[in-house]
Amino acid sequence: MKKDNKSWQSRMAQDQAEIAVDFVESISVDHRLYRHDIAGSIAHAGMLCEQGLITKGEYAKIRKGLLGIQSDIEAGRFVFDKRFEDIHMVIEAELINRIGDAGKKLHTGRSRNDQVALDMRLWTRQAIDEMIAAINNLQRVLAVKAEEYGDLIMPGYTHLQRAQPVLAGHYLLVFVEQLQRDKERFEDSRKRANVCPLGSGALAGSTLPLDRDLTAKLLDFPAITRNSIDSISDRDFCAEYVFACSLTATHLSRLAEDWILFCSQEFGFIRIADAYSTGSSMMPQKRNPDMMELIRGKCGGVYGNLMALLTMLKGLPAGYNRDMQEDKKQVFDANDTVLACIQMAAAVVANTAFKPDGIADGLEEGFLDATVLAEYLVGKGIPFRQAHHYVGKLVSEAEAKGLTLAQIPLADYQATCQKIEADVYRYLSTGNVVARYQVKGSAGKKQLKQQLAFWKRKLK
Ligand code: ARG
Numbered sequence: 165m166k167k168d169n170k171s172w173q174s175r176m177a178q179d180q181a182e183i184a185v186d187f188v189e190s191i192s193v194d195h196r197l198y199r200h201d202i203a204g205s206i207a208h209a210g211m212l213c214e215q216g217l218i219t220k221g222e223y224a225k226i227r228k229g230l231l232g233i234q235s236d237i238e239a240g241r242f243v244f245d246k247r248f249e250d251i252h253m254v255i256e257a258e259l260i261n262r263i264g265d266a267g268k269k270l271h272t273g274r275s276r277n278d279q280v281a282l283d284m285r286l287w288t289r290q291a292i293d294e295m296i297a298a299i300n301n302l303q304r305v306l307a308v309k310a311e312e313y314g315d316l317i318m319p320g321y322t323h324l325q326r327a328q329p330v331l332a333g334h335y336l337l338v339f340v341e342q343l344q345r346d347k348e349r350f351e352d353s354r355k356r357a358n359v360c361p362l363g364s365g366a367l368a369g370s371t372l373p374l375d376r377d378l379t380a381k382l383l384d385f386p387a388i389t390r391n392s393i394d395s396i397s398d399r400d401f402c403a404e405y406v407f408a409c410s411l412t413a414t415h416l417s418r419l420a421e422d423w424i425l426f427c428s429q430e431f432g433f434i435r436i437a438d439a440y441s442t443g444s445s446m447m448p449q450k451r452n453p454d455m456m457e458l459i460r461g462k463c464g465g466v467y468g469n470l471m472a473l474l475t476m477l478k479g480l481p482a483g484y485n486r487d488m489q490e491d492k493k494q495v496f497d498a499n500d501t502v503l504a505c506i507q508m509a510a511a512v513v514a515n516t517a518f519k520p521d522g523i524a525d526g527l528e529e530g531f532l533d534a535t536v537l538a539e540y541l542v543g544k545g546i547p548f549r550q551a552h553h554y555v556g557k558l559v560s561e562a563e564a565k566g567l568t569l570a571q572i573p574l575a576d577y578q579a580t581c582q583k584i585e586a587d588v589y590r591y592l593s594t595g596n597v598v599a600r601y602q603v604k605g606s607a608g609k610k611q612l613k614q615q616l617a618f619w620k621r622k623l624k
Pocket residue numbers: 190194250276277280484486488489490
């Protein structure tokens with residue numbers, strides 16, 4: 165006997181095959197849209213009532229019924245039956261089960277196509293706000309560390325070779341900058357997610373007198389979509405969200421890579437607290453930075469989400485296609501992964517100590533002050549290319565003798581270039597270099613102070 169589980173089952177002469185029920189269902193993934201689905205349905209019903217398409221009494225019953233379902237879901241009392249396919253039909257079927265005929269009017273002028281588009285926009289809008297808050301917190305943690313290590317001089321790298329001295333605080337603010345751009349990207353994408361598609365129906369809108377502006381207002385959308393077909397086809401906001409997640413994951417992965425290098429014995433720059441380190445099952449001495457390695461590793465999965473989503477979309481004809489059901493898996497997964505990584509990164513950074521001794525070790529040996537020596541010569545009127553040449557020669561001589569630039573006697577300096585005077589020693593060594601940076605945005609004390617003041621205001 166036919167069971168008519170699904171609302172559209174009357175069209176079919178047979179029950180859906182078991183294997184087809186399992187294959188087509190999305191409730192196992194989209195159940196987490198329940199709150200957005202219910203909010204959308206209450207707003208839709210409110211509008212139907214306002215337009216005289218349902219009575220006030222029916223609206224009250226629908227609203228109460230939906231809120232009852234919501235509290236049952238939240239109390240863990242609700243069983244999601246996969247035979248109803250997805251969150252939209254599960255909730256509608258249960259509503260009809262609870263309130264009868266009034267429930268059968270809820271779907272008036274609506275399709276699951278505009279319903280799911282709405283739910284995803286509501287979900288994404290909220291996810292963006294949560295993501296921004298999490299990023300903000302990580303930025304704050306980094307800015308606090310930057311202040312804590314504001315005086316600590318460390319080597320700055322290019323090609324992973326020691327290049328010029330920088331303040332550790334300046335280095336740490338690199339990640340605050342990256343995360344600021346991430347936050348702005350999420351904020352910008354929010355504008356495009358924050359548009360109401362409801363009323364677009366299956367694809368062509370409706371002949372019923374629906375008031376789309378009212379539904380949008382009830383759901384706190386500042387605008388409605390213009391084109392009904394585009395409304396139910398569009399998942400750009402999902403792709404943008406997952407891209408913003410991907411670039412954030414990239415930044416977290418780069419932070420993680422630095423931490424992994426810096427806590428190695430070869431660098432010995434930082435120590436991650438035991439609570440955020442892992443041991444080895446075989447080597448008793450090990451303390452491994454697994455949290456950061458996993459952040460780096462999980463980044464690849466987020467790129468996978470983005471590729472899967474874009475590839476799912478690329479061949480779709482205009483309109484709704486069931487392929488689009490696969491969007492949620494990618495969007496939710498990217499969201500969950502990146503949110504967890506942001507929270508983990510904040511915890512690791514907050515529980516990391518920089519090791520001034522390890523950082524100072526060998527700091528004066530890499531000729532990190534060579535550039536400032538060339539700039540000193542520029543100050544003496546020597547063309548930069550000539551200065552570069554002199555310093556290159558001096559560095560190679562010092563290296564052969566096992567000296568730092570600050571240890572070269574004045575007579576040797578003057579043998580190479582007569583313009584070098586005794587004041588050169590006030591330029592050499594990393595401490596002098598860091599104190600002398602004078603260009604806006606440089607890695608020195610003055611600029612760090614300005615940056616810290618800026619972030620304090622911005623991240624309040
Ligand atoms: N579960 C579906 C999804 O996530 C809802 C829309 C189904 N629409 C349809 N015409 N079958 O995309």
